[in-house]
Amino acid sequence: MTKAELIERVYGQKHLPRDLTKKTVAQIVDAVFTEMGDYFIRTRVKNPRTGDPITIPQQETITFSPGQELRSLLNRNGKPLAAPAAAAKAAR
Numbered sequence: 001m002t003k004a005e006l007i008e009r010v011y012g013q014k015h016l017p018r019d020l021t022k023k024t025v026a027q028i029v030d031a032v033f034t035e036m037g038d039y040f041i042r043t044r045v046k047n048p049r050t051g052d053p054i055t056i057p058q059q060e061t062i063t064f065s066p067g068q069e070l071r072s073l074l075n076r077n078g079k080p081l082a083a084p085a086a087a088a089k090a091a092r
Contacts, residue, residue, distance in 0.1 A: 003029065 001009075010016075011025045045054055066074070 003033075 007022065007026050007029055010029065011020070011022045045056060046052065047054055
């Protein structure tokens, strides 16, 4: 589930106030994720046996976002596009 899907599902809940906007729901989701992330960072910086603080080295992460062409190929299950000449013959 993506963040946008989560926002959409929360926004669609019937028991929430009607004047709650999608933008407000997005801000709430962001705040919850930030707080959870901060909590996990705080709780993982201590040695559970001794309680001594642990220094966690900074890490770099790599993200990948596929381009439109790759997404369209994946959505077609890898089937190639019909060649223009073949498409023209089929249209005749």
